[in-house]
Amino acid sequence: MSPKNPYLQIDQQIVGDIYTSREVMDNLTVLCDDFGSRFAGTPDERRAADFICETFDRYGLKDARLESYAYAGWSRGAATLEIIEPIQRSLHCISLPYCPxxxxxxxxxxxxxxxxxxxxxxxxxxxxRIVMAGSASPPDLGRWVHRKEKYERSVLGGASAFIFISESPGVGPETGSLQNDRPAPIPGVSICKEDGEFLTRLMERKGTVKLHLHTTDINEPRTSWNVVADLPGKENPDEMVILGCHYDGHDISQGAVDPASGMVLVIEAARVLASYAGEQLKRTVRFLGFGTEEIG
Known part of the structure; x- marks a missing residue:
């Protein structure tokens, strides 16, 4: 026979509140609609951090604050990709974060x-040469091959640039960083699945394919912020349970699923724990909103 849950009443109150409250959806809407992608280095990133901090404070958490840190910043510029041999055609592309x-x-x-x-x-x-690789992992390798690994192998092989092909039809180019917290050594862009398949057919049918790639991205030092707030423990306050998620998204979408849905769950956990269990916690629960995860 399983032991009786001593916190059953609190658990029921918490679950009931979550299921009948609009707070989590309201917070998701604010993060996505008011602050957009919250991409690192944008004013909306800071506005989102302020909102999360203010929300933690409003929910009754202690010492809600922003902790700043330096990182290698990046801003997207216009990128162009043109086929110049054996035909002339322009293809849509986007730079990948940390592209120079x-x-x-x-x-x-x-x-x-x-x-x-x-x-x-x-x-x-x-x-x-310009090296092109698909975003899908090799089906028979038995492990995932990350975008950065493909890029780094291209750099080590002496490539002059890198093209990353989306594996998903009908959705356009993918995005994702080329490096971790530093400018990339060679340009890297993404194209849609359909254009990648076109280039593959062109090489198969015509042989040599020559491209011209032009990128205008900016790499420069910047500052970001982690959002931190606590529910102090009553018996062992120096021992901590940490719950966190990043709040920044990529600049080509609102990032509602990744990461905003996770961030609002952290905020919601903070709300209900503060409301129903804040005076009964033995250990401190620290809530974190991380910056600059997507850029790497």
Missing amino acids: TGDTTAELISAGYGSPAEYEDLGDQMQG
């Missing part, structure tokens, strides 16, 4: 799925 400003004209080469074996097979052929 650059101007590259080179022959295109494909790394397929971007598996270690495919890169090994290319070898010296990557030198000076």
Whole structure:
């Protein structure tokens, strides 16, 4: 027989409140509609951090505050990708975070799925060329191959630029960082699945394909903020349970699922614990909203 839950009444109150309250949806709406993507380095990132901090304070948490830190900032500039041989055509592309400003004209080469074996097979052929790889992981490798791994293998192979092809039809280019907290050494952009398949067919049918890639992105030092607030424990306040999520999104969408849905769950947990269990916590519960996760 399972032991009786000594906190059953509180649990029932918390669950009932969550299921009948609009707070979590209201907070999600504010984060997405009022502050957009909350991309690192934008005014909306700071406004979102202030909102989260003010909400923690309004819900009764203690010492709600912003903690600043320096990071390698990046701003998206216009990017253009043109086929110049064997035909002339412009393709839509977007720079990937930490892409540098650059101007590259080179022959295109494909790394397929971007598996270690495919890169090994290319070898010296990557030198000076624009390397293209799909975002999907190799189906028979048995592990995920991250975008950054594909990019780094291209850099190590001597590529002049990198093109990342979305694996999802009908949704346009993907985004995601090329580096962790530093400018990337060569330009990297993303294109949609359909344009990636077109380039693959063009190479198969016509042989040599030459591209011109131009990027205008800005890399510069910046400051971001983590949001911190506590529900102090009554018996062992120096021992902590930490609950957190990042609040920044990528700049091409509102980031409602990743990360805003997670951030508002952290905020909601703070609300109901403060309301129903704030005086009964043995250990401190610290709530965190992290900045700059998406940019890397």
